[in-house]
Amino acid sequence: MNQHMHPVPLDKAYRLLNHGPTVLVSARHDGTSNVMAAAWACALDFAPARLTVVLDKGASTRQLVERSGRFVIQVPTVAQIGLTFQVGHRSLLDDPEKLDNSGVELFDMPGHDLPFVTGCSAWLACRVIPEPHNQQSYDLFIAEIEAAWSDTRVFRDGHWHFETADPALRSLHYVAGGRFYAIGEALDTGPGKTG
Amino acid sequence: MNQHMHPVPLDKAYRLLNHGPTVLVSARHDGTSNVMAAAWACALDFAPARLTVVLDKGASTRQLVERSGRFVIQVPTVAQIGLTFQVGHRSLLDDPEKLDNSGVELFDMPGHDLPFVTGCSAWLACRVIPEPHNQQSYDLFIAEIEAAWSDTRVFRDGHWHFETADPALRSLHYVAGGRFYAIGEALDTGPGKTG
Numbered sequence: 001m002n003q004h005m006h007p008v009p010l011d012k013a014y015r016l017l018n019h020g021p022t023v024l025v026s027a028r029h030d031g032t033s034n035v036m037a038a039a040w041a042c043a044l045d046f047a048p049a050r051l052t053v054v055l056d057k058g059a060s061t062r063q064l065v066e067r068s069g070r071f072v073i074q075v076p077t078v079a080q081i082g083l084t085f086q087v088g089h090r091s092l093l094d095d096p097e098k099l100d101n102s103g104v105e106l107f108d109m110p111g112h113d114l115p116f117v118t119g120c121s122a123w124l125a126c127r128v129i130p131e132p133h134n135q136q137s138y139d140l141f142i143a144e145i146e147a148a149w150s151d152t153r154v155f156r157d158g159h160w161h162f163e164t165a166d167p168a169l170r171s172l173h174y175v176a177g178g179r180f181y182a183i184g185e186a187l188d189t190g191p192g193k194t195g
Numbered sequence: 196m197n198q199h200m201h202p203v204p205l206d207k208a209y210r211l212l213n214h215g216p217t218v219l220v221s222a223r224h225d226g227t228s229n230v231m232a233a234a235w236a237c238a239l240d241f242a243p244a245r246l247t248v249v250l251d252k253g254a255s256t257r258q259l260v261e262r263s264g265r266f267v268i269q270v271p272t273v274a275q276i277g278l279t280f281q282v283g284h285r286s287l288l289d290d291p292e293k294l295d296n297s298g299v300e301l302f303d304m305p306g307h308d309l310p311f312v313t314g315c316s317a318w319l320a321c322r323v324i325p326e327p328h329n330q331q332s333y334d335l336f337i338a339e340i341e342a343a344w345s346d347t348r349v350f351r352d353g354h355w356h357f358e359t360a361d362p363a364l365r366s367l368h369y370v371a372g373g374r375f376y377a378i379g380e381a382l383d384t385g386p387g388k389t390g
Contacts, residue, residue, distance in 0.1 A: 044235065
């Protein structure tokens with residue numbers, strides 16, 4: 001936890017994901033923690049705050065999610081591009097030191113038995129809503145967001161401030177083959193501006 | 196259809212959505228067509244190519260999707276920011292001329308009884324996989340992508356080329372309150388680049 005990390009009201013938590021960033025999924029069970037990257041995470045509802053995330057059956061993190069029923073979705077930054085790629089391409093099965101080797105540092109939040117990744121711009125503590133058919137047939141997990149926080153240097157008062165924050169705090173948007181895009185220019189519109 | 200629109204192989208279709216753009220959802224039933232904006236659309240599987248999209252019970256487009264079992268997901272561009280905001284905030288129920296008033300022009304693709312929106316950078320023709328529990332409880336629709344196309348000026352050979360294409364072709368990423376972000380800078384990483 002750092003001095004810039006502050007709670008986000010749950011009815012604004014969807015805004016942390018609304019622009020479609022690639023995320024990190026972390027989970028812990030019985031003393032084992034893991035972190036993976038996921039491009040397929042998406043807001044699902046405002047209130048109760050919910051999201052979906054696709055967790056492949058081969059992912060070690062999925063086992064921890066299934067066993068603990070909980071996980072954290074966090075939004076990594078441009079400064080974490082190497083870490084994000086590494087946790088997406090290394091497996092805890094092949095590399096027991098995956099987290100250290102990927103440059104991941106974890107921290108705890110009081111009241112949450114979950115591993116949080118240092119240096120992200122947002123964190124969403126989630127509880128799985130069991131939907132066995134979705135999980136088995138589609139690798140699709142539905143979860144309720146129980147708490148959310150942001151780094152207020154880049155998300156505060158319910159809005160991202162990428163256009164004024166350090167560019168190293170921008171979100172990452174993965175495509176394939178090691179290619180990410182950073183989020184770009186802010187564009188405003190509305191009834192008076194659209195013609 | 197325009198001269199730049201070419202098919203995308205289905206096993207690469209997820210890449211059209213992987214970076215998390217806000218999309219337009221269009222559908223047609225019994226001669227009525229509609230288009231809405233959706234920030235909550237997400238890839239679900241590579242093969243078969245599948246996606247999820249959240250369609251609120253109040254959305255007229257949802258009724259057309261439920262009746263026809265089909266829809267198009269398309270990726271709008273920075274040049275279409277006004278259109279994207281308008282179709283997300285006007286309802287066909289209140290404004291029967293919504294599409295004209297929002298600046299939407301539709302075109303047909305042979306073999307697909309679906310309304311395609313002119314000027315987008317990508318189009319995915321989808322067939323609903325009926326999952327009544329998800330649709331009723333979560334407004335969550337799962338669909339198979341049956342065909343996909345891109346504007347080759349900005350997506351070709353399985354990759355986006357935002358960094359070299361006209362900036363007006365960049366994707367839009369909505370947050371709230373009329374605020375979008377355009378996709379930004381390309382960043383490459385990989386085993387040799389991450390340290």
